[in-house]
Amino acid sequence: MNTQSAIHAKPTIINGLDVDAAVATIASIKADKSLGRFQFRARNTWIDGGVNRSVIRDFYGAGKEDTSRDTAFEFTNGEPPILLGNNEGAxxxxxxxxxxxxxxxxxxxxxxxxxxxxxxxxxxxxxxxxxxxxxxxxxxxxxxxxxxxxxxxxxxxxxxxxxxxxxxxxxxxxxxxxxxxxxxxxxxxxxxxx
The missing domain is CATH 3.30.300.20 (K homology (KH) domain)
Known part of the structure; x- marks a missing residue:
């Protein structure tokens, strides 16, 4: 394969995942095992009764802090009425x-x-x-x-x-x-x- 065709080659995709990117990620972690260490985080605040809200945004992975998410994910925890809630969330x-x-x-x-x-x-x-x-x-x-x-x-x-x-x-x-x-x-x- 010449350089021109390599530049225009489409990535191999299986199940919506880029095989070449997966191979590169695995190779990087094999070369430096510390890149495999991740820390995921959630912050939770009680609202009232059985209602509380978790916010997930940043994490540590691949050797650095990752703050690339523009918007935090928010999840409201609630309860069904039989468990004293009002179905505010799952x-x-x-x-x-x-x-x-x-x-x-x-x-x-x-x-x-x-x-x-x-x-x-x-x-x-x-x-x-x-x-x-x-x-x-x-x-x-x-x-x-x-x-x-x-x-x-x-x-x-x-x-x-x-x-x-x-x-x-x-x-x-x-x-x-x-x-x-x-x-x-x-x-x-x-x-x-x-």
Whole structure:
């Protein structure tokens, strides 16, 4: 390929992702492992009752602070009336399902691209079972968190059923949110000094 054709070559895109950019990113992280360290942040303010709002804008990644987002993302947490709210927004455990769905989906699409598998259709249904007796402190033997989360992924891809099953299992193991939910992760809550 001469220089002129290289300049005009279209990037290889699989599942909406630029394969060449992915290869370059992976090569950069292999060459300098510190580029793989990220810190994501959220700031939350209580509004009233069960309503609070999270703002997400900046993060640290690839060796530097990233402030490239022109506008912050804002998410309102609320509760349904049965849990003393007015449906001001999804509640935090529903946002957890949203985060889990998004992360498993993105991980699946990313690793499908890496394997050269084109995804034709992808949708996901999640359900989480929770007993609020744990949240309310009515029974200490009941965990306040989800007892189980089920994820049903509807996938049509240009690969065999065996390759798709392998890809689904790989996505489950490598999704950061799924991995965080599936293993104990230290969470430190401390009072900020005023």
């Amino acid at each position: 509640n935090p455990v529903e946002f957890l399902l949203h985060a889990l769905a998004g992360c498993v989906t993105t991980t699946l699409v990313l690793h499908a691209m890496a394997r050269g598998i084109a995804i034709r259709e992808l949708s996901t249904e999640l359900a989480g079972d929770l007993d609020v007796q744990g949240l309310l402190g009515l029974d200490d033997s009941i965990s306040p968190g989800y007892e189980q989360i089920s994820i049903r992924m509807h996938v049509k891809a240009d690969c065999s059923d065996e390759a798709l099953d392998d890809l689904l299992a790989y996505a489950q193991r490598h999704s950061p949110v799924c991995n965080t939910v599936c293993r104990p992760v230290p969470v430190v809550i401390e009072r900020a000094s005023t």
